[in-house]
Amino acid sequence: MRQAHRRSAPVDVYNIETDTSNYFVDSILVHNCHAIQSRNALATRTMRTIASDRRIGLSGTWHGNNFSGAYAPVDWVWPGLLSPSYYSWLDEWAEVKMQCPKCFADVESDDEQCGRCYLTFTRKKRPISSVVGEKNPGAFVKSLPCYFRAEPFPQPPPALEVVVDITPDQRAQYEDLEAQAVTWVRDHDGIEVPIVADLPIVQRQRLRTAALGELALDGEGEIFFADDCKSAKLVALRGVLDEFDRAAGRKEKAVIFTDSKRFARVTARRMQAAGYRTVLWTGDVGETARERLKADFVEDRADYIVASIASLSEGVDGLQRVCSKVVWLSRSENALLNQQSLRRIWRIGVDQAAFAQVDIIARRTLDDGTLRRLEATQTRNRAQMGLTA
Structure with a gap:
């Protein structure tokens, strides 16, 4: 400069x-x-x-x-x-819907009351607008003076789905959260105490967390997963990794993603205790340590990376040259992070013929709905960027 x-x-x-x-x-x-x-x-x-x-x-x-x-x-x-006005630009190009500010149910702009939570709209509590997409997908990029879209690499194959039934205790916690945004868990003294989720986004995250494994509270009242927590997803994970090895006729490396840093830690510790050569990759790991973890994986001192999605979404190359398998214990609700994380493996240099990704989904939980919503978001985003496939 x-x-x-x-x-x-x-x-x-x-x-x-x-x-x-x-x-x-x-x-x-x-x-x-x-x-x-x-x-x-x-x-x-x-x-x-x-x-x-x-x-x-x-x-x-x-x-x-x-x-x-x-x-x-x-x-x-x-x-x-x-337009110098962002909102005028939205009016011209964006598809917008109105939502209740309390429960986020869809409402009409002239409604006086929410049909779900019965909130009466006032000047201070009026419906909020939410951008849900482009009015005519792809039209905006076509209007730009210069726009190039290069797709040198094909889209990844869709993920295979492994559906599991969560444990009875998990189901009880999950249904408590689902019904009333409150669930009871045992603290470090064995006493049952409630976890309260009073906001829709918090409740949704609690539900997604409860689908991973049985929850507990530590001495400071923080939610955590005990190292010996029961988890149908971890049982299924072992089966998926064994199947990768059986199909290939050799040990197959894999990157295992979850949106929960806490569950990533538990998963890595459980795998290490079971004899799997595993490293943990989260946002708490510094740059120098990450380079060491990457070297261990690439140079065959480790077979598995367990990673929080956000921590392994940008700035990493080379994993794809030794690994073609991805397992999702859970997805982020941020479709961009999921896509960027997958691109650490699905990129130039990967063995496309051997590539496989697997979603482990908990039956009758938000897992399934989240996955379908993310698929729709990805399809909509590609259309808005001028892509049809």
Whole structure:
């Protein structure tokens, strides 16, 4: 990056934290430009301060999980192309639905009361708008002055589904949560205490957690999974890994994903105790340790990586050259994170013929509904980016 005088110079690479005041550059290329999809984020505001002749954004998922994320990257690349009002742009291009601010049920804009929770709408408690997609999927990108979409690698094969029945105690906890957003678990002294989930998103996360294994509370009142907790998913996981080995006629490496860091820890410890050469990859693992874990996996000192989805979604390459198997103990509700995590394995260099991914789904839980919703989100996002397959 150079000062305002202009002359031929080598290309310099700067992090977004660099002081950008009083700079002018010939061209700016933003890799992973979905990082500026939020209109008011620091990264977005920083990029707007840098003057340049040419701007280029690169990303396979440039508007993130929601069509509303398309505004900021395009507004940065072509200042003045879009309406200066974000909401006017939404009116023109986005499909919007109205929801109750309390229970998030769909309502009509002229409703006086929610039909589910019976909240009476007032000036302070009025329905909120939610962007659910593009009015005409693919139309917005067709309107842009310059848009290239390269799909050099085919889409991954769909995941095989292994459906399990959770344990009776898990089912009891799950149904308590489902019925009244409260469940009773035993604390470290063996006394039953309630976990309360008073918000829909919290309740949903509690339900998803309860589908992984039997819950307990530690001495500080925090939810955790005991190392010996009963889990139908872990029983099924062993069967899936054994089947990978049997089908290949040799030991097959695999990356095992879950959206729960707590459950990732338990899974890794259980696998290690059972003799599986396993490493744990979560957000608590530093950069140096991650390089060591990656080396252990690639250089055949470990056969399995158990990872929290968010921690293994960007910036890792090379796993695909020794591994072609992925197991999902649970998915993130963020479709973008799921897709990016899968792309750590499904990328150039993987053995496509040997590739397989498996979803372990708990019967009669949110697992199934979440998976179907994520599939619909991915299909909608691809259509909005101008893709048909």
